[in-house]
Amino acid sequence: MTDDIEHRNEALTGADVDWDAQAASFDDEPDHGLRDPEIRRAWAARLASWLPERAGDVLDLGCGTGSLSLLAAEQGHRVTGVDSSASMIDLARAKLAGRDAAFLVGDAAAPPVGEQRFDVVLVRHVLWALPDPGRALRHWRGLLRPGGRLVLVEGVWGTVTPVGIPADVVTGLLAPLAAEVRVERLSGEAVLWGKEVADERYAVVAVV
Secondary structure (H helix, E strand, O other): OOHHHHHHOOOOOHHHOOHHHHHHHHOOOHHHHOOOHHHHHHHHHHHHHHOOOOOOEEEEEOOOOOHHHHHHHHOOOEEEEEEOOHHHHHHHHHHOOOOOEEEEEOOOOOOOOOOOOEEEEEEEOOHHHOOOHHHHHHHHHOOEEEEEEEEEEEEEEOOOOOEEOOHHHHHHHHOOOOOEEEEEEOOOOHHHHOOOOOOEEEEEEEEO
16 A cells, blocks of 8 residues: 555545556555665565575465565565456566566455465555455465465554554464464564654564
8 A cells, every 4th residue: 555545544445445546656655666775675684584485385465566576586486466456466467577476366355366375475564454354364374385374564554543453453363373473563664664654564474
C-alpha cells in the first residue's frame, strides 16, 4: 500500500482500493519500488535473514509489482507471486523477466496454486486487510512443506483511527500453528521506509 493510501484516509481498507489504478504509481513509494540503493540493500539484508539460506520455493502473496519477489529471486529462490491486480502482476512479470519466477492473478487469502507446496510463504501488508486473518494463516500454513516458514511484514498505521494488525494479535493467531515464532520490530529502521516512522511496523517469522 502506498503511504498516501495507508495514512491519508485511515478508514480505508485494502478492499476499498482499486489496485489496478494504483499499479502505475505503486513503485513511487520508497519501500515499494526499492529504487534507492540504500533502501534496496536494507530490504535485501532483512529478507536474507528471514528466508532460508538454501535456495527454496517462495510464495509471495499480495506481491504487488514484485519488488520483494525480485530480491528473493536474486538470492537464489524460486518465486511464485500472487496478486489480485492483473496490472500489478503484469509489472511483476516484466520486473522479473528471465528469472525463475511465475506470477498468478488471484486471491492472496486462497492463492490458486493447486497442490504445490512451498518452503516460504511471504506476505507484506496484506494480512491486516483480510476479513479473517486467522483463517488465512491456517490456509497459508497448509501451503508449506514440513519445516517451512511464514514471513509476515505488517503494522498498524494511523493515530486517530488506526488500521492494521498489531504484532501481538498475529503471534496469538500463530501460536497453535507454528513451532517457533519470532517478532522483529521495524519501526526504528528508517532506511526500510525512506523516512522516520512512529507507528508500529514489524516482521513475524513463524517456522512450522
